[in-house]
Amino acid sequence: MEKPGRSYNNHNQLWFAILISFILLLLCFHYSYTFRSPNNNVFTFSLNNNTDSCNGRYVYIQNLPFRFNQFLLQNCHILTRGTDKSNMCPYMKNLGLGPEIKNQNFNGVLLSNTWYATNQFLLEVIFHNKMKNYECLTNDSSLASAIFVPSYIGLDISRFLWVSNLTVRDSSGFELVEWLVKKPEWKRMWGRDHFLVSGRISWDFRRQFDDLAYWGSKFRFLPESMNMSMLAVEASSWNNDYAIPYPTSFHPSMDGEIYQWQSKIRHQKREFLFTFTGAPRPENEESIRGKIIEQCRGSSFCKFIDCSYGGEKCDDPVNVMKVFENSVFSLQPSGDSYTRRSIFDSILAGCIPVFFHPGTAYSQYKWHLPKTRTKYSVYIPVKDVKEWNVDIEKVLLRIPEKDVIAMREEVIKLIPKIVYADPRGKLDNFEDAFDLALKGILERIENVRETMRKGKDPSVGFADEDHYKYTFSDN
Known part of the structure; x- marks a missing residue:
């Protein structure tokens, strides 16, 4: 014979189970879930995208x-x-x-x-x-x-x-x-x-x-x-x-490696006022490289690294970084095309770039470089060099020391933004x-x-x- 109250208790348990199920269903509607398989494939269950951190980013x-x-x-x-x-x-x-x-x-x-x-x-x-x-x-x-x-x-x-x-x-x-x-x-x-x-x-x-x-x-x-x-x-x-x-040759896998590198180049002693790393383009009548090389060679403040075939090892990251680390400014004229990898190698070394054409950087890397170009670089129009109306050494020597320090600091801040972190690592405090x-x-x-x-x-x-x-x- 069934004891009195058992039917009542079962009835309460049933309603309790229904209530719990309803709450869980509400939670499912409120949250989104993302699962990652071992091979990095992502499977997403989402009933409310408002709480999905990947919404708009998948x-x-x-x-x-x-x-x-x-x-x-x-x-x-x-x-x-x-x-x-x-x-x-x-x-x-x-x-x-x-x-x-x-x-x-x-x-x-x-x-x-x-x-x-x-x-x-x-x-x-x-x-x-x-x-x-x-x-x-x-x-x-x-x-x-x-x-x-x-x-x-x-x-x-x-x-x-x-x-x-x-x-x-x-x-x-x-x-x-x-x-x-x-x-x-x-x-x-x-x-x-x-x-x-x-x-x-x-x-x-x-x-x-x-x-x-x-x-x-x-x-x-x-x-x-x-x-x-x-x-x-x-x-x-x-x-x-x-x-x-x-891509440069620096691929940090954690934040500490970026901080360490920034600290090193921030306190780097720089022997030369400016440097040019590259080769002449005699076959290109529009190129100003010949005049830039001539000015660099004629200045005791400039270091020229000849990247002509058979010249110095310009594809050796140690050689390249050594030159830029010892220079305050780096000359960045157009190459075979408007841009050069050297731009980013010099920034990586805390070296302030000097541009001669807006197509070399200003109109290019809009997601990665500051909109205010004077914050991190110097601009000398191509025609001023072509027509011998400008002495690069004098232009750079006229820049006040406090402005040079501010520009260099801005360049150093740019480093995480212009390098590709190691795919096997993870940066927490920086966007690369x-x-x-x-x-x-x-x-x-x-x-x-x-x-x-x-x-x-x-x-x-x-x-x-x-x-x-x-x-x-x-x-």
């Missing part, structure tokens, strides 16, 4: 065929350093950072085990490896604010830039967009939310005419490619190219060049998305479905 990495990236790493012997025919294989080590520089080679110039012989063309590999460890990756492309296309297009085009067959030069670019436009992710915004990275300047992909007299491939003039954004070490004047810093680049491209894509929501055309080369059907006919 990135989906497009799973490209082997030939667009890993093939190039595994066949690095076919890649060369341009006119220097030595292959790129040694630079593939350490996730694209290159061979580690050992302590015994520091000679008091470098600190800690965070220095590598990094090749500038490996930026796309470094960026990809950084992207793999990004905190807001997702396997659900419908949640993504941006689609990353991990094509090593700069390494790929380097094989064909000197090839006379234009079809060969252009083939990989055609193959990439042909593959992308068939994916469901593309049709959401017709590629406007896609971005890729190049370790070469964007002009290498903007051949305007099918004529051997013109350089590069025409990848960035394909309408499909024009819908995407490109991050490159140097941007063109087109509004879907964005400049991000050249990767973080700022990703933040910038996410904002750019969101602006395009908002413009499209309003029914406007943010046109930079919009290609619709009819164009794809016409361009990529099945045959």
Whole structure:
């Protein structure tokens, strides 16, 4: 016989269980959960994006065929350093950072085990490896604010830039967009939310005419490619190219290594007022390098490092940093193109850059360098040097010491923003060049998305479905 009160107790337990279930359901609606698998894939359950720290920051990495990236790493012997025919294989080590520089080679110039012989063309590999460890990756492309296309297009085009067959030069670019436009992710915004990275300047992909007299491939003039954004070490004047810093040889893996390096160069004694590290460009009539070298050689305040073929070892990070650490200012004229890796090597050494053309930095690295250029640099217009209206030494000597100290401090503060931290480490108190680049491209894509929501055309080369059907006919 059932004891009195048992039915009543069971009834209370049932209602208590219902109440707990209801509370848990409310919590599910209020919170968002993100799970990371061991291979860094991210799975997201979100019923209220207001509490999701990754809201607006999710990135989906497009799973490209082997030939667009890993093939190039595994066949690095076919890649060369341009006119220097030595292959790129040694630079593939350490996730694209290159061979580690050992302590015994520091000679008091470098600190800690965070220095590598990094090749500038490996930026796309470094960026990809950084992207793999990004905190807001997702396997659900419908949640993504941006689609990353991990094509090593700069390494790929380097094989064909000197090839006379234009079809060969252009083939990989055609193959990439042909593959992308068939994916469901593309049709959401017709590629406007896609971005890729190049370790070469964007002009290498903007051949305007099918004529051997013109350089590069025409990848960035394909309408499909024009819908995407490109991050490159140097941007063109087109509004879907964005400049991000050249990689230096310093890749810190923790905050303390940055603080330590900043402290070292802040107290560095500097023997020379200014320095120029580079080679003359006698074949380029527009270049002012010859006059800059002449002024430098004629000054007891200047140190000239000749980077002509067979000259001093300008690709040795220890040699490069030693020169910049001993100089107050560094002269940064245009090179083969507007920009130079030397800009970032000099900033890394606490050396104040002197620019001669706005396209060398001011109109390029808008996410990474201060808007007020006088805070961290000196500007001497090209024409003033060309027409011999300016003596560089006198210009620099006239700058008050207090202004020099303020500029140097601003340069030292820039260091975390212009270096790519080791993909295997983690910075807690700093945003590095990767973080700022990703933040910038996410904002750019969101602006395009908002413009499209309003029914406007943010046109930079919009290609619709009819164009794809016409361009990529099945045959």
